[in-house]
Amino acid sequence: MEQLAGVFDGRFKEQKSPESIWTPVPDEVVPKPRPGGCAIQGTKFNSSNSFPDDMLTFVKTHPLMDEAVPSLGQRPWIVRTMVRYQLNKMVVDTNAGPYGNQTVLFLGSSRGTILKFLVTPNRDNTVTNSNVFLEELEGYNPDRCGTDSPQARQLLSLTLDRISHSLLLAFPSCVIKVPVARCQLYSRCMKNCIASRDPYCGWTRGSTCSFLRAGTRLPFEQDVEHGNTSHLGDCDGKSKFLLQQ
Structure with a gap:
Protein backbone atom coordinates (compact mmCIF):
# COMPACT_ATOMS: atom_id res chain seq x y z
CA MET A 1 0.00 0.00 0.00
CA HIS A 62 -3.96 13.28 -17.35
CA PRO A 63 -5.21 9.78 -16.44
CA LEU A 64 -1.72 8.28 -16.07
CA MET A 65 0.93 8.56 -13.37
CA ASP A 66 4.59 8.79 -14.31
CA GLU A 67 5.77 5.86 -12.19
CA ALA A 68 4.41 2.31 -12.29
CA VAL A 69 3.45 0.25 -9.25
CA PRO A 70 6.00 -2.59 -9.18
CA SER A 71 4.86 -6.19 -9.00
CA LEU A 72 5.86 -8.33 -6.05
CA GLY A 73 9.29 -9.73 -6.76
CA GLN A 74 9.93 -7.04 -9.39
CA ARG A 75 9.09 -9.37 -12.29
CA PRO A 76 5.99 -10.93 -13.90
CA TRP A 77 4.25 -13.73 -12.04
CA ILE A 78 3.22 -15.43 -15.28
CA VAL A 79 4.79 -15.27 -18.74
CA ARG A 80 3.03 -16.71 -21.79
CA THR A 81 4.79 -16.49 -25.15
CA MET A 82 3.99 -17.37 -28.78
CA VAL A 83 0.33 -16.38 -28.60
CA ARG A 84 -1.69 -14.38 -31.13
CA TYR A 85 -4.28 -12.91 -28.80
CA GLN A 86 -4.53 -10.44 -25.95
CA LEU A 87 -5.39 -11.31 -22.36
CA ASN A 88 -8.02 -8.84 -21.21
CA LYS A 89 -10.07 -10.38 -18.37
CA MET A 90 -9.07 -12.00 -15.07
CA VAL A 91 -10.70 -13.76 -12.14
CA VAL A 92 -9.02 -15.51 -9.22
CA ASP A 93 -10.24 -18.36 -7.03
CA THR A 94 -8.26 -18.09 -3.78
CA ASN A 95 -10.10 -21.00 -2.17
CA ALA A 96 -9.68 -23.70 -4.78
CA GLY A 97 -9.36 -27.39 -4.01
CA PRO A 98 -10.81 -29.67 -1.35
CA TYR A 99 -9.00 -27.80 1.44
CA GLY A 100 -9.70 -24.32 0.09
CA ASN A 101 -6.01 -23.47 0.25
CA GLN A 102 -5.01 -23.21 -3.42
CA THR A 103 -5.07 -20.22 -5.78
CA VAL A 104 -6.18 -20.64 -9.39
CA LEU A 105 -6.00 -17.78 -11.88
CA PHE A 106 -8.26 -17.61 -14.94
CA LEU A 107 -7.22 -15.26 -17.77
CA GLY A 108 -9.70 -14.47 -20.54
CA SER A 109 -8.39 -13.86 -24.05
CA SER A 110 -9.60 -11.77 -26.98
CA ARG A 111 -10.47 -14.95 -28.93
CA GLY A 112 -12.79 -16.28 -26.24
CA THR A 113 -10.48 -18.83 -24.63
CA ILE A 114 -9.52 -19.06 -20.96
CA LEU A 115 -6.01 -19.75 -19.69
CA LYS A 116 -5.91 -21.45 -16.31
CA PHE A 117 -2.91 -21.24 -13.97
CA LEU A 118 -2.02 -22.61 -10.55
CA VAL A 119 -0.42 -19.76 -8.60
CA THR A 120 1.89 -20.72 -5.74
CA PRO A 121 3.52 -17.64 -4.16
CA ASN A 122 6.37 -17.91 -1.70
CA ARG A 123 5.72 -17.52 2.01
CA ASP A 124 6.40 -13.78 1.79
CA ASN A 125 4.01 -13.43 -1.19
CA THR A 126 6.87 -12.83 -3.62
CA VAL A 127 6.94 -14.27 -7.11
CA THR A 128 7.96 -17.88 -7.59
CA ASN A 129 9.05 -19.98 -10.55
CA SER A 130 6.58 -22.73 -9.74
CA ASN A 131 3.41 -21.16 -11.17
CA VAL A 132 1.87 -23.85 -13.37
CA PHE A 133 -0.09 -23.58 -16.60
CA LEU A 134 -2.94 -26.05 -16.11
CA GLU A 135 -4.99 -25.88 -19.30
CA GLU A 136 -6.63 -23.72 -21.94
CA LEU A 137 -10.41 -23.80 -21.93
CA GLU A 138 -12.46 -23.09 -25.05
CA GLY A 139 -15.06 -20.60 -23.89
CA TYR A 140 -16.75 -19.45 -27.07
CA ASN A 141 -19.35 -21.76 -28.60
CA PRO A 142 -20.44 -20.85 -32.18
CA ASP A 143 -23.40 -23.23 -31.99
CA ARG A 144 -24.76 -21.42 -28.93
CA CYS A 145 -23.81 -17.91 -30.01
CA GLY A 146 -24.98 -18.14 -33.62
CA THR A 147 -21.86 -16.90 -35.39
CA ASP A 148 -18.09 -17.19 -35.35
CA SER A 149 -16.01 -14.10 -36.00
CA PRO A 150 -13.31 -12.09 -34.19
CA GLN A 151 -15.94 -9.53 -33.19
CA ALA A 152 -18.34 -12.18 -31.85
CA ARG A 153 -15.52 -13.75 -29.83
CA GLN A 154 -14.73 -10.54 -27.95
CA LEU A 155 -14.99 -11.39 -24.24
CA LEU A 156 -16.97 -8.66 -22.50
CA SER A 157 -16.81 -10.00 -18.96
CA LEU A 158 -15.58 -12.99 -16.98
CA THR A 159 -17.13 -13.98 -13.66
CA LEU A 160 -16.49 -16.82 -11.23
CA ASP A 161 -19.66 -18.52 -9.96
CA ARG A 162 -18.45 -20.24 -6.80
CA ILE A 163 -21.76 -21.97 -6.11
CA SER A 164 -21.83 -23.88 -9.40
CA HIS A 165 -18.01 -24.06 -9.70
CA SER A 166 -18.26 -22.43 -13.11
CA LEU A 167 -17.04 -19.47 -15.13
CA LEU A 168 -19.61 -17.18 -16.75
CA LEU A 169 -18.37 -15.68 -20.02
CA ALA A 170 -20.30 -12.82 -21.60
CA PHE A 171 -19.94 -12.27 -25.36
CA PRO A 172 -21.78 -9.77 -27.58
CA SER A 173 -24.48 -12.29 -28.51
CA CYS A 174 -24.49 -14.87 -25.70
CA VAL A 175 -23.45 -15.92 -22.21
CA ILE A 176 -21.55 -19.19 -21.85
CA LYS A 177 -21.11 -21.26 -18.69
CA VAL A 178 -17.86 -23.21 -18.45
CA PRO A 179 -16.83 -25.52 -15.56
CA VAL A 180 -13.67 -24.47 -13.70
CA ALA A 181 -12.19 -27.94 -14.24
CA ARG A 182 -12.52 -30.84 -16.67
CA CYS A 183 -11.47 -33.73 -14.46
CA GLN A 184 -13.26 -36.15 -16.77
CA LEU A 185 -10.41 -35.76 -19.26
CA TYR A 186 -8.31 -37.91 -16.90
CA SER A 187 -11.21 -40.07 -15.71
CA ARG A 188 -9.57 -43.46 -16.39
CA CYS A 189 -5.91 -42.67 -15.87
CA MET A 190 -4.54 -42.08 -12.40
CA LYS A 191 -1.16 -40.96 -13.69
CA ASN A 192 -2.65 -38.19 -15.81
CA CYS A 193 -5.01 -37.17 -13.01
CA ILE A 194 -2.19 -36.73 -10.49
CA ALA A 195 0.18 -35.17 -13.03
CA SER A 196 -2.38 -32.52 -13.98
CA ARG A 197 -1.80 -30.78 -10.61
CA ASP A 198 -5.29 -29.38 -10.91
CA PRO A 199 -6.46 -28.60 -7.35
CA TYR A 200 -10.07 -29.20 -8.37
CA CYS A 201 -9.36 -32.81 -9.42
CA GLY A 202 -8.39 -35.93 -7.47
CA TRP A 203 -8.22 -39.70 -7.94
CA THR A 204 -11.03 -41.21 -5.91
CA ARG A 205 -11.66 -44.72 -4.67
CA GLY A 206 -13.95 -45.46 -7.61
CA SER A 207 -10.86 -45.45 -9.84
CA THR A 208 -11.77 -42.22 -11.57
CA CYS A 209 -10.61 -38.60 -11.65
CA SER A 210 -13.32 -36.65 -9.85
CA PHE A 211 -14.13 -33.04 -9.14
CA LEU A 212 -13.35 -32.35 -5.47
CA ARG A 213 -15.67 -29.97 -3.70
CA ALA A 214 -14.46 -28.01 -0.69
CA GLY A 215 -14.58 -30.12 2.47
CA THR A 216 -15.23 -33.36 0.59
CA ARG A 217 -15.17 -36.53 2.67
CA LEU A 218 -14.30 -38.74 -0.25
CA PRO A 219 -10.90 -40.44 0.08
CA PHE A 220 -8.75 -39.20 -2.78
CA GLU A 221 -5.18 -38.96 -4.05
CA GLN A 222 -3.76 -35.67 -5.23
CA ASP A 223 -0.35 -34.01 -5.53
CA VAL A 224 -0.87 -30.35 -6.42
CA GLU A 225 2.54 -29.31 -5.11
CA HIS A 226 4.71 -31.68 -7.17
CA GLY A 227 2.53 -33.82 -9.45
CA ASN A 228 4.75 -36.80 -8.67
CA THR A 229 3.79 -39.89 -10.69
CA SER A 230 7.05 -41.85 -10.54
CA HIS A 231 5.29 -44.65 -8.65
CA LEU A 232 2.59 -45.06 -11.32
CA GLY A 233 2.56 -46.97 -14.57
CA ASP A 234 1.82 -45.48 -17.98
CA CYS A 235 -1.74 -45.10 -19.20
CA ASP A 236 -2.95 -47.08 -22.20
CA GLY A 237 -6.40 -45.54 -22.43
CA LYS A 238 -8.10 -48.59 -20.97
CA SER A 239 -6.39 -49.64 -17.76
CA LYS A 240 -7.15 -48.27 -14.33
CA PHE A 241 -4.18 -47.62 -12.08
CA LEU A 242 -4.22 -47.86 -8.32
CA LEU A 243 -1.78 -46.12 -6.03
CA GLN A 244 1.10 -48.44 -5.19
CA GLN A 245 1.73 -48.93 -1.51
Missing part, protein backbone atom coordinates in the same frame (compact mmCIF):
# COMPACT_ATOMS: atom_id res chain seq x y z
CA GLU A 2 2.93 2.34 0.61
CA GLN A 3 4.11 1.72 -2.95
CA LEU A 4 0.64 2.44 -4.31
CA ALA A 5 0.41 5.67 -2.30
CA GLY A 6 3.88 6.70 -3.42
CA VAL A 7 3.03 6.32 -7.10
CA PHE A 8 -0.23 8.26 -6.83
CA ASP A 9 1.48 11.01 -4.82
CA GLY A 10 4.16 11.27 -7.49
CA ARG A 11 4.25 12.99 -10.84
CA PHE A 12 1.57 12.79 -13.50
CA LYS A 13 2.37 11.72 -17.07
CA GLU A 14 1.35 13.57 -20.23
CA GLN A 15 1.62 13.40 -24.01
CA LYS A 16 1.71 16.90 -25.49
CA SER A 17 0.75 15.69 -28.96
CA PRO A 18 -0.16 12.34 -30.56
CA GLU A 19 3.37 12.15 -31.98
CA SER A 20 5.12 13.07 -28.70
CA ILE A 21 6.63 10.72 -26.17
CA TRP A 22 5.09 10.53 -22.71
CA THR A 23 6.84 12.81 -20.22
CA PRO A 24 6.32 13.72 -16.53
CA VAL A 25 4.30 16.82 -15.75
CA PRO A 26 6.29 19.52 -13.88
CA ASP A 27 4.98 20.00 -10.35
CA GLU A 28 4.54 23.74 -10.83
CA VAL A 29 1.87 23.29 -13.52
CA VAL A 30 -0.25 20.85 -11.49
CA PRO A 31 -3.35 22.75 -10.31
CA LYS A 32 -4.26 23.28 -6.67
CA PRO A 33 -5.79 21.48 -4.93
CA ARG A 34 -3.86 18.52 -6.29
CA PRO A 35 -6.00 16.30 -8.58
CA GLY A 36 -6.83 12.99 -6.98
CA GLY A 37 -7.31 14.45 -3.51
CA CYS A 38 -10.55 14.31 -1.55
CA ALA A 39 -12.74 17.18 -0.49
CA ILE A 40 -12.24 17.94 3.21
CA GLN A 41 -14.87 19.38 5.52
CA GLY A 42 -13.93 22.73 7.04
CA THR A 43 -11.71 23.79 4.13
CA LYS A 44 -12.33 25.93 1.07
CA PHE A 45 -13.11 22.77 -0.86
CA ASN A 46 -15.49 20.96 1.47
CA SER A 47 -17.33 19.31 -1.42
CA SER A 48 -16.27 17.90 -4.78
CA ASN A 49 -18.77 20.30 -6.34
CA SER A 50 -16.52 23.18 -5.31
CA PHE A 51 -13.42 21.91 -7.12
CA PRO A 52 -12.23 24.43 -9.75
CA ASP A 53 -12.68 23.70 -13.44
CA ASP A 54 -8.95 23.60 -14.17
CA MET A 55 -8.53 20.75 -11.69
CA LEU A 56 -11.36 18.73 -13.27
CA THR A 57 -9.97 19.38 -16.75
CA PHE A 58 -6.53 18.25 -15.63
CA VAL A 59 -7.98 14.98 -14.30
CA LYS A 60 -9.66 14.25 -17.66
CA THR A 61 -6.52 14.95 -19.68
Whole structure:
Protein backbone atom coordinates (compact mmCIF):
# COMPACT_ATOMS: atom_id res chain seq x y z
CA MET A 1 0.00 0.00 0.00
CA GLU A 2 2.93 2.34 0.61
CA GLN A 3 4.11 1.72 -2.95
CA LEU A 4 0.64 2.44 -4.31
CA ALA A 5 0.41 5.67 -2.30
CA GLY A 6 3.88 6.70 -3.42
CA VAL A 7 3.03 6.32 -7.10
CA PHE A 8 -0.23 8.26 -6.83
CA ASP A 9 1.48 11.01 -4.82
CA GLY A 10 4.16 11.27 -7.49
CA ARG A 11 4.25 12.99 -10.84
CA PHE A 12 1.57 12.79 -13.50
CA LYS A 13 2.37 11.72 -17.07
CA GLU A 14 1.35 13.57 -20.23
CA GLN A 15 1.62 13.40 -24.01
CA LYS A 16 1.71 16.90 -25.49
CA SER A 17 0.75 15.69 -28.96
CA PRO A 18 -0.16 12.34 -30.56
CA GLU A 19 3.37 12.15 -31.98
CA SER A 20 5.12 13.07 -28.70
CA ILE A 21 6.63 10.72 -26.17
CA TRP A 22 5.09 10.53 -22.71
CA THR A 23 6.84 12.81 -20.22
CA PRO A 24 6.32 13.72 -16.53
CA VAL A 25 4.30 16.82 -15.75
CA PRO A 26 6.29 19.52 -13.88
CA ASP A 27 4.98 20.00 -10.35
CA GLU A 28 4.54 23.74 -10.83
CA VAL A 29 1.87 23.29 -13.52
CA VAL A 30 -0.25 20.85 -11.49
CA PRO A 31 -3.35 22.75 -10.31
CA LYS A 32 -4.26 23.28 -6.67
CA PRO A 33 -5.79 21.48 -4.93
CA ARG A 34 -3.86 18.52 -6.29
CA PRO A 35 -6.00 16.30 -8.58
CA GLY A 36 -6.83 12.99 -6.98
CA GLY A 37 -7.31 14.45 -3.51
CA CYS A 38 -10.55 14.31 -1.55
CA ALA A 39 -12.74 17.18 -0.49
CA ILE A 40 -12.24 17.94 3.21
CA GLN A 41 -14.87 19.38 5.52
CA GLY A 42 -13.93 22.73 7.04
CA THR A 43 -11.71 23.79 4.13
CA LYS A 44 -12.33 25.93 1.07
CA PHE A 45 -13.11 22.77 -0.86
CA ASN A 46 -15.49 20.96 1.47
CA SER A 47 -17.33 19.31 -1.42
CA SER A 48 -16.27 17.90 -4.78
CA ASN A 49 -18.77 20.30 -6.34
CA SER A 50 -16.52 23.18 -5.31
CA PHE A 51 -13.42 21.91 -7.12
CA PRO A 52 -12.23 24.43 -9.75
CA ASP A 53 -12.68 23.70 -13.44
CA ASP A 54 -8.95 23.60 -14.17
CA MET A 55 -8.53 20.75 -11.69
CA LEU A 56 -11.36 18.73 -13.27
CA THR A 57 -9.97 19.38 -16.75
CA PHE A 58 -6.53 18.25 -15.63
CA VAL A 59 -7.98 14.98 -14.30
CA LYS A 60 -9.66 14.25 -17.66
CA THR A 61 -6.52 14.95 -19.68
CA HIS A 62 -3.96 13.28 -17.35
CA PRO A 63 -5.21 9.78 -16.44
CA LEU A 64 -1.72 8.28 -16.07
CA MET A 65 0.93 8.56 -13.37
CA ASP A 66 4.59 8.79 -14.31
CA GLU A 67 5.77 5.86 -12.19
CA ALA A 68 4.41 2.31 -12.29
CA VAL A 69 3.45 0.25 -9.25
CA PRO A 70 6.00 -2.59 -9.18
CA SER A 71 4.86 -6.19 -9.00
CA LEU A 72 5.86 -8.33 -6.05
CA GLY A 73 9.29 -9.73 -6.76
CA GLN A 74 9.93 -7.04 -9.39
CA ARG A 75 9.09 -9.37 -12.29
CA PRO A 76 5.99 -10.93 -13.90
CA TRP A 77 4.25 -13.73 -12.04
CA ILE A 78 3.22 -15.43 -15.28
CA VAL A 79 4.79 -15.27 -18.74
CA ARG A 80 3.03 -16.71 -21.79
CA THR A 81 4.79 -16.49 -25.15
CA MET A 82 3.99 -17.37 -28.78
CA VAL A 83 0.33 -16.38 -28.60
CA ARG A 84 -1.69 -14.38 -31.13
CA TYR A 85 -4.28 -12.91 -28.80
CA GLN A 86 -4.53 -10.44 -25.95
CA LEU A 87 -5.39 -11.31 -22.36
CA ASN A 88 -8.02 -8.84 -21.21
CA LYS A 89 -10.07 -10.38 -18.37
CA MET A 90 -9.07 -12.00 -15.07
CA VAL A 91 -10.70 -13.76 -12.14
CA VAL A 92 -9.02 -15.51 -9.22
CA ASP A 93 -10.24 -18.36 -7.03
CA THR A 94 -8.26 -18.09 -3.78
CA ASN A 95 -10.10 -21.00 -2.17
CA ALA A 96 -9.68 -23.70 -4.78
CA GLY A 97 -9.36 -27.39 -4.01
CA PRO A 98 -10.81 -29.67 -1.35
CA TYR A 99 -9.00 -27.80 1.44
CA GLY A 100 -9.70 -24.32 0.09
CA ASN A 101 -6.01 -23.47 0.25
CA GLN A 102 -5.01 -23.21 -3.42
CA THR A 103 -5.07 -20.22 -5.78
CA VAL A 104 -6.18 -20.64 -9.39
CA LEU A 105 -6.00 -17.78 -11.88
CA PHE A 106 -8.26 -17.61 -14.94
CA LEU A 107 -7.22 -15.26 -17.77
CA GLY A 108 -9.70 -14.47 -20.54
CA SER A 109 -8.39 -13.86 -24.05
CA SER A 110 -9.60 -11.77 -26.98
CA ARG A 111 -10.47 -14.95 -28.93
CA GLY A 112 -12.79 -16.28 -26.24
CA THR A 113 -10.48 -18.83 -24.63
CA ILE A 114 -9.52 -19.06 -20.96
CA LEU A 115 -6.01 -19.75 -19.69
CA LYS A 116 -5.91 -21.45 -16.31
CA PHE A 117 -2.91 -21.24 -13.97
CA LEU A 118 -2.02 -22.61 -10.55
CA VAL A 119 -0.42 -19.76 -8.60
CA THR A 120 1.89 -20.72 -5.74
CA PRO A 121 3.52 -17.64 -4.16
CA ASN A 122 6.37 -17.91 -1.70
CA ARG A 123 5.72 -17.52 2.01
CA ASP A 124 6.40 -13.78 1.79
CA ASN A 125 4.01 -13.43 -1.19
CA THR A 126 6.87 -12.83 -3.62
CA VAL A 127 6.94 -14.27 -7.11
CA THR A 128 7.96 -17.88 -7.59
CA ASN A 129 9.05 -19.98 -10.55
CA SER A 130 6.58 -22.73 -9.74
CA ASN A 131 3.41 -21.16 -11.17
CA VAL A 132 1.87 -23.85 -13.37
CA PHE A 133 -0.09 -23.58 -16.60
CA LEU A 134 -2.94 -26.05 -16.11
CA GLU A 135 -4.99 -25.88 -19.30
CA GLU A 136 -6.63 -23.72 -21.94
CA LEU A 137 -10.41 -23.80 -21.93
CA GLU A 138 -12.46 -23.09 -25.05
CA GLY A 139 -15.06 -20.60 -23.89
CA TYR A 140 -16.75 -19.45 -27.07
CA ASN A 141 -19.35 -21.76 -28.60
CA PRO A 142 -20.44 -20.85 -32.18
CA ASP A 143 -23.40 -23.23 -31.99
CA ARG A 144 -24.76 -21.42 -28.93
CA CYS A 145 -23.81 -17.91 -30.01
CA GLY A 146 -24.98 -18.14 -33.62
CA THR A 147 -21.86 -16.90 -35.39
CA ASP A 148 -18.09 -17.19 -35.35
CA SER A 149 -16.01 -14.10 -36.00
CA PRO A 150 -13.31 -12.09 -34.19
CA GLN A 151 -15.94 -9.53 -33.19
CA ALA A 152 -18.34 -12.18 -31.85
CA ARG A 153 -15.52 -13.75 -29.83
CA GLN A 154 -14.73 -10.54 -27.95
CA LEU A 155 -14.99 -11.39 -24.24
CA LEU A 156 -16.97 -8.66 -22.50
CA SER A 157 -16.81 -10.00 -18.96
CA LEU A 158 -15.58 -12.99 -16.98
CA THR A 159 -17.13 -13.98 -13.66
CA LEU A 160 -16.49 -16.82 -11.23
CA ASP A 161 -19.66 -18.52 -9.96
CA ARG A 162 -18.45 -20.24 -6.80
CA ILE A 163 -21.76 -21.97 -6.11
CA SER A 164 -21.83 -23.88 -9.40
CA HIS A 165 -18.01 -24.06 -9.70
CA SER A 166 -18.26 -22.43 -13.11
CA LEU A 167 -17.04 -19.47 -15.13
CA LEU A 168 -19.61 -17.18 -16.75
CA LEU A 169 -18.37 -15.68 -20.02
CA ALA A 170 -20.30 -12.82 -21.60
CA PHE A 171 -19.94 -12.27 -25.36
CA PRO A 172 -21.78 -9.77 -27.58
CA SER A 173 -24.48 -12.29 -28.51
CA CYS A 174 -24.49 -14.87 -25.70
CA VAL A 175 -23.45 -15.92 -22.21
CA ILE A 176 -21.55 -19.19 -21.85
CA LYS A 177 -21.11 -21.26 -18.69
CA VAL A 178 -17.86 -23.21 -18.45
CA PRO A 179 -16.83 -25.52 -15.56
CA VAL A 180 -13.67 -24.47 -13.70
CA ALA A 181 -12.19 -27.94 -14.24
CA ARG A 182 -12.52 -30.84 -16.67
CA CYS A 183 -11.47 -33.73 -14.46
CA GLN A 184 -13.26 -36.15 -16.77
CA LEU A 185 -10.41 -35.76 -19.26
CA TYR A 186 -8.31 -37.91 -16.90
CA SER A 187 -11.21 -40.07 -15.71
CA ARG A 188 -9.57 -43.46 -16.39
CA CYS A 189 -5.91 -42.67 -15.87
CA MET A 190 -4.54 -42.08 -12.40
CA LYS A 191 -1.16 -40.96 -13.69
CA ASN A 192 -2.65 -38.19 -15.81
CA CYS A 193 -5.01 -37.17 -13.01
CA ILE A 194 -2.19 -36.73 -10.49
CA ALA A 195 0.18 -35.17 -13.03
CA SER A 196 -2.38 -32.52 -13.98
CA ARG A 197 -1.80 -30.78 -10.61
CA ASP A 198 -5.29 -29.38 -10.91
CA PRO A 199 -6.46 -28.60 -7.35
CA TYR A 200 -10.07 -29.20 -8.37
CA CYS A 201 -9.36 -32.81 -9.42
CA GLY A 202 -8.39 -35.93 -7.47
CA TRP A 203 -8.22 -39.70 -7.94
CA THR A 204 -11.03 -41.21 -5.91
CA ARG A 205 -11.66 -44.72 -4.67
CA GLY A 206 -13.95 -45.46 -7.61
CA SER A 207 -10.86 -45.45 -9.84
CA THR A 208 -11.77 -42.22 -11.57
CA CYS A 209 -10.61 -38.60 -11.65
CA SER A 210 -13.32 -36.65 -9.85
CA PHE A 211 -14.13 -33.04 -9.14
CA LEU A 212 -13.35 -32.35 -5.47
CA ARG A 213 -15.67 -29.97 -3.70
CA ALA A 214 -14.46 -28.01 -0.69
CA GLY A 215 -14.58 -30.12 2.47
CA THR A 216 -15.23 -33.36 0.59
CA ARG A 217 -15.17 -36.53 2.67
CA LEU A 218 -14.30 -38.74 -0.25
CA PRO A 219 -10.90 -40.44 0.08
CA PHE A 220 -8.75 -39.20 -2.78
CA GLU A 221 -5.18 -38.96 -4.05
CA GLN A 222 -3.76 -35.67 -5.23
CA ASP A 223 -0.35 -34.01 -5.53
CA VAL A 224 -0.87 -30.35 -6.42
CA GLU A 225 2.54 -29.31 -5.11
CA HIS A 226 4.71 -31.68 -7.17
CA GLY A 227 2.53 -33.82 -9.45
CA ASN A 228 4.75 -36.80 -8.67
CA THR A 229 3.79 -39.89 -10.69
CA SER A 230 7.05 -41.85 -10.54
CA HIS A 231 5.29 -44.65 -8.65
CA LEU A 232 2.59 -45.06 -11.32
CA GLY A 233 2.56 -46.97 -14.57
CA ASP A 234 1.82 -45.48 -17.98
CA CYS A 235 -1.74 -45.10 -19.20
CA ASP A 236 -2.95 -47.08 -22.20
CA GLY A 237 -6.40 -45.54 -22.43
CA LYS A 238 -8.10 -48.59 -20.97
CA SER A 239 -6.39 -49.64 -17.76
CA LYS A 240 -7.15 -48.27 -14.33
CA PHE A 241 -4.18 -47.62 -12.08
CA LEU A 242 -4.22 -47.86 -8.32
CA LEU A 243 -1.78 -46.12 -6.03
CA GLN A 244 1.10 -48.44 -5.19
CA GLN A 245 1.73 -48.93 -1.51
